[in-house]
Amino acid sequence: xxxxxxxxxxxxxxxxxxxxxxxxxxxxxxxxxxxxxxxxxxxxxxxxxxxxxxxxxxxxxxxxxxxxxxxxxxxxxxxxxxxxxxxxxxxxxxxxxxxxxxxxxxxxxxxxxxxxxxxxxxxxxxxxxxxxxxxxxxxxxxxxxxxxxxxxxxxxxxxxxxxxxxxxxxxxxxxxxxxxxxxxxxxxxxxxxxxxxxxxxxxxxxxxxxxxxxxxxxxxxxxxxxxxxxxxxxxxxxxxxxxxxxxxxxxxxxxxxxxxxxxxxxxxxxxxxxxxxxxxxxxxxxxxxxxxxxxxxxxxxxxxxxxxxxxxxxxxxxxxxxxxxxxxxxxxxxxxxxxxxxxxxxxxxxxxxxxxxxxxxxxxxxxxxxxxxxxxxxxxxxxxxxxxxxxxxxxxxxxxxxxxxxxxxxxxxxxxxxxxxxxxxxxxxxxxxxxxxxxxxxxxxxxxxxxxxxxxxxxxxxxxxxxxxxxxxxxxxxxxxxxxxxxxxxxxxxxxxxxxxxxxxxxxxxxxxxxxxxxxxxxxxxxxxxxxxxxxxxxxxxxxxxxxxxxxxxxxx
Amino acid sequence: xxxxxxxxxxxxxxxxxxxxxxxxxxxxxxxxxxxxxxxxxxxxxxxxxxxxxxxxxxxxxxxxxxxxxxxxxxxxxxxxxxxxxxxxxxxxxxxxxxxxxxxxxxxxxxxxxxxxxxxxxxxxxxxxxxxxxxxxxxxxxxxxxxxxxxxxxxxxxxxxxxxxxxxxxxxxxxxxxxxxxxxxxxxxxxxx
Numbered sequence: 001x002x003x004x005x006x007x008x009x010x011x012x013x014x015x016x017x018x019x020x021x022x023x024x025x026x027x028x029x030x031x032x033x034x035x036x037x038x039x040x041x042x043x044x045x046x047x048x049x050x051x052x053x054x055x056x057x058x059x060x061x062x063x064x065x066x067x068x069x070x071x072x073x074x075x076x077x078x079x080x081x082x083x084x085x086x087x088x089x090x091x092x093x094x095x096x097x098x099x100x101x102x103x104x105x106x107x108x109x110x111x112x113x114x115x116x117x118x119x120x121x122x123x124x125x126x127x128x129x130x131x132x133x134x135x136x137x138x139x140x141x142x143x144x145x146x147x148x149x150x151x152x153x154x155x156x157x158x159x160x161x162x163x164x165x166x167x168x169x170x171x172x173x174x175x176x177x178x179x180x181x182x183x184x185x186x187x188x189x190x191x192x193x194x195x196x197x198x199x200x201x202x203x204x205x206x207x208x209x210x211x212x213x214x215x216x217x218x219x220x221x222x223x224x225x226x227x228x229x230x231x232x233x234x235x236x237x238x239x240x241x242x243x244x245x246x247x248x249x250x251x252x253x254x255x256x257x258x259x260x261x262x263x264x265x266x267x268x269x270x271x272x273x274x275x276x277x278x279x280x281x282x283x284x285x286x287x288x289x290x291x292x293x294x295x296x297x298x299x300x301x302x303x304x305x306x307x308x309x310x311x312x313x314x315x316x317x318x319x320x321x322x323x324x325x326x327x328x329x330x331x332x333x334x335x336x337x338x339x340x341x342x343x344x345x346x347x348x349x350x351x352x353x354x355x356x357x358x359x360x361x362x363x364x365x366x367x368x369x370x371x372x373x374x375x376x377x378x379x380x381x382x383x384x385x386x387x388x389x390x391x392x393x394x395x396x397x398x399x400x401x402x403x404x405x406x407x408x409x410x411x412x413x414x415x416x417x418x419x420x421x422x423x424x425x426x427x428x429x430x431x432x433x434x435x436x437x438x439x440x441x442x443x444x445x446x447x448x449x450x451x452x453x454x455x456x457x458x459x460x461x462x463x464x465x466x467x468x469x470x471x472x473x474x475x476x477x478x479x480x481x482x483x484x485x486x487x488x489x490x491x492x493x494x495x496x497x498x499x500x501x502x503x504x505x506x507x508x509x510x511x512x513x514x515x516x517x518x519x520x521x522x523x524x525x526x527x528x529x530x531x532x533x534x535x536x537x538x539x540x541x542x543x544x545x546x547x548x549x550x551x552x553x554x555x556x557x
Numbered sequence: 558x559x560x561x562x563x564x565x566x567x568x569x570x571x572x573x574x575x576x577x578x579x580x581x582x583x584x585x586x587x588x589x590x591x592x593x594x595x596x597x598x599x600x601x602x603x604x605x606x607x608x609x610x611x612x613x614x615x616x617x618x619x620x621x622x623x624x625x626x627x628x629x630x631x632x633x634x635x636x637x638x639x640x641x642x643x644x645x646x647x648x649x650x651x652x653x654x655x656x657x658x659x660x661x662x663x664x665x666x667x668x669x670x671x672x673x674x675x676x677x678x679x680x681x682x683x684x685x686x687x688x689x690x691x692x693x694x695x696x697x698x699x700x701x702x703x704x705x706x707x708x709x710x711x712x713x714x715x716x717x718x719x720x721x722x723x724x725x726x727x728x729x730x731x732x733x734x735x736x737x738x739x740x741x742x743x744x745x746x747x748x749x
Contacts, residue, residue, distance in 0.1 A: 001722055002722075004722065005720075005722040005723055043568075043571060046567060046571060047563070047564045047567035047568045047571060048563045048564055048567060049564045049568075059561070062560075062561050063561040063564070063565070066561035066562055066564075066565035067561070067564075067565040067568065067569065069565070070562075070565040070566050070569040071569055074569055074573065117636065117637070117638075119635055119636065119637070120635065120636050128577050128578060128581040129573050129577035129578055130577070132576060132577055132580070132581055133572055133573050133576050133577030135576075136572060136576040137569075137572050137576070165564050165568060168568070169568070172572065172576065177575075177576065177580065180580070181580075181583075181584070184584045184588075185584065185587060185588065185591070188584070188587075188588035188591075188592055188595060188596045189588075189591070189592045189595055190595065191595045191599045191611075191612055192595075192596075193595075193596060193597060193598045194581075194584055194585050194588035194589070194596045195585065195588075195589065195596055195597050195598070196585055197597070199635055200598060200600060200607060200610075201607070202600070202607040202608055202609045202610070202615075203606060203607070203608060204608060204609050204615040204616065205603075205608055205609070205615070205617070205622070205731075205734060205735070205738070206615075206616065206617060206618065206619060206622075208615065208616055210609060210613070210615050210632065210634055211633075211634060211635040212598060212600075212609070212610055212613055212634040212635070213634060213635040213636075214597070214598045216581045216584070216585055218584060218588060218596070219580060219581040219584040219585070220581070223576075234637055235636065235637045235638060236637040236638065236639060236677060236678045236679065236680075239639070239676070239677030239678040240637055240678045240680065241612040241613060241614075241678060241680055241681070241682050242598065242610075242612060242613070245599075245612050246719075246724075247718065247719035247723050247724035248719060250723075250724070251719070251723060303670065304644050306644070306645070306649075306650050307649075307650065307653045307670070307673070307674070309657075309668070309669065309670035309673065310669070310670045311670060312644070313670045313671050313674040314640070314642065314644075314649060314653075314674040314675060315639050315640065315641065315642075315674075315675070315676070315677045316674075316676065316677055317676055317677050317678060317681050317683075318626065318671050318676065318681055318683040318684060318685055318725060318727050319681075319683050319724050319725060319727055320724060320725070321724065321725035323723075324723065324724055340677075341677065342677045343639045343640075343641050343677045345639075345641035345642070345643060346639070346640070346641060346642060346643065346644065346649075347644070348644050349644060349645070439641065439642075440642070440643045440645075440646055442645060443645075444643035444644075444645055444646070447643075448643075464641065464643075465638075465639060465641040466640075466641030466642065466643070467641075547643070547644075547645055550645060551644060551645050555645065556645050556646065556647040556650055557645055557646065557647055
């Protein structure tokens with residue numbers, strides 16, 4: 001029964017993503033109805049943009065950085081000043097500087113790490129004009145960059161990567177916004193509040209007063225899932241019954257988390273002009289996803305022997321149980337979403353290990369919208385290079401040679417992961433001001449530090465929630481690391497795309513290493529796992545693996 | 558960078574208006590028009606007063622009521638939180654053992670896992686069918702009602718998994734307690 005329900009779920013997901021990819025291919029090629037083209041042309045004219053002007057990789061990267069910088073300044077100002085701005089029925093004060101910095105960086109980089117608690121620290125204006133807006137445009141930024149990177153690999157020699165402003169606007173207007181409208185209304189019908197009225201005071205049946213926070217949640221939650229953002233309207237995120245009231249809302253959100261990341265695989269195949277290449281990328285991601293999901297499901301359904309009584313329900317909601325909580329945990333860490341419908345801190349040690357690995361490999365197992373695909377291109381470059389070394393030929397991908405410059409840039413981008421996770425985590429594990437964040441004694445405390453720095457570097461945003469994220473050391477350090485994890489990958493990847501685009505396309509011969517078959521899929525999976533495993537195995541051994549061995553020996557802390 | 562500054566600022570402004578204000582306002586208008594109850598928090602009223610939300614757990618301690626799952630945040634619906642205790646936490650193991658002893662002492666039956674663990678939100682509105690039925694004997698005694706009739710009311714309140722396979726079967730605590738009050742009123746002299 002469980003197997004059938006998973007199979008049906010994935011069939012629906014792949015079917016929807018396939019249709020989505022067909023639409024996205026038309027959107028990014030500009031094959032849109034005349035009315036829609038007039039809307040986007042008008043919007044870009046207001047912005048002073050000539051959408052017909054293509055950009056090289058440098059211009060594209062500068063446009064990304066300028067746009068994200070402007071978004072950061074606006075969001076930071078909004079969060080600081082929310083106390084005196086309108087749409088604040090619950091009278092919430094302005095945010096402290098370090099927390100506002102952390103939150104603004106977090107939303108601009110599509111991380112959506114929650115050092116804040118929404119219902120207690122954000123006005124409705126901040127939720128809407130601040131967070132909801134960044135949910136759209138940080139997702140749109142990732143999608144635009146991915147499309148530009150694909151153009152670099154498949155475009156005609158000497159062409160441009162496209163126009164960032166045009167790609168961004170199309171992502172928001174014709175992909176994210178229509179999907180969000182549909183999902184927001186569906187969620188509101190299920191019981192997710194969408195109101196501008198403040199909290200309601202209820203007197204319970206036994207006479208206890210209860211203040212029930214609500215707000216314009218449905219609109220934000222729709223885009224938070226579709227844009228792999230993940231920052232909750234409420235502190236406990238999608239475990240909150242107002243964010244995720246029932247099974248239908250849970251399945252709709254869970255599908256939305258993976259929809260666009262999966263669609264990007266198929267979009268890649270379409271843009272290459274050979275759909276087998278899209279299927280190859282999809283297969284590599286899917287193999288790792290299913291393997292990890294099986295581990296999480298197995299451990300959570302079996303439960304914690306130290307507690308007995310069946311499935312591990314600590315930190316889980318009754319309506320979701322082990323299965324839907326495991327599916328969500330795998331999806332949200334693989335897809336760089338970071339919303340949670342159960343508390344990851346309370347999952348079994350090896351479930352936590354899988355979540356850490358999903359994030360630590362750089363969010364390339366479907367990954368963030370756009371970000372997963374361009375992140376995977378980094379591994380594709382390395383895998384093709386390794387294959388070339390093994391057979392002693394110049395490595396080629398899609399007819400273009402992969403040379404020293406591309407491999408250097410790919411390794412440079414890859415290094416941001418160990419830098420953020422290992423260096424950032426090591427500092428946080430030694431500095432006394434940072435160590436106060438750790439809740440748990442024993443190896444689980446190490447996992448908490450590791451999880452936080454992995455989540456920030458991978459721009460995921462989920463957390464082991466017992467760990468004190470609001471500590472000023474952490475808000476500052478993690479803010480800097482989120483910037484590193486985003487732009488130290490985007491800029492080198494755009495540079496690789498620009499460099500590929502200048503190369504001539506060689507015809508495919510019988511001597512060309514095929515990059516669409518099972519052999520390539522295997523090579524790609526091994527590249528991801530070996531690089532990830534070799535880099536992070538030592539710290540994983542100190543955290544979740546040590547905890548699991550202690551647990552098996554009956555030890556508690 | 559400077560040449561990109563004008564479009565950066567202009568598009569930030571445009572998208573703030575469009576996705577940060579127009580979109581949530583439009584969704585508010587539509588949701589309020591189409592599904593006002595759901596969009597305002599699924600509030601439940603009795604005799605004109607709001608007694609809670611069907612989606613949000615509230616504390617129940619009386620012997621005549623179903624008790625919700627334990628909450629790490631004291632059922633605070635304006636500041637949610639979970640224990641976030643790890644699987645090897647000695648505190649977690651001790652807390653669960655204590656809740657189990659208390660639950661089994663109160664109800665005289667074996668506790669299911671959801672009755673001894675805390676939920677993710679601290680506001681879980683539901684309990685498992687085993688937990689609800691396990692509490693039915695105590696409720697019947699407190700209300701002076703027929704135990705079979707109380708069991709039947711609870712069984713009627715069970716929400717099954719979606720399509721028979723997604724999610725867990727469950728019982729909504731607040732709705733069921735309201736139904737219990739309607740079907741088997743607690744006598745005023747019953748020490749309430």
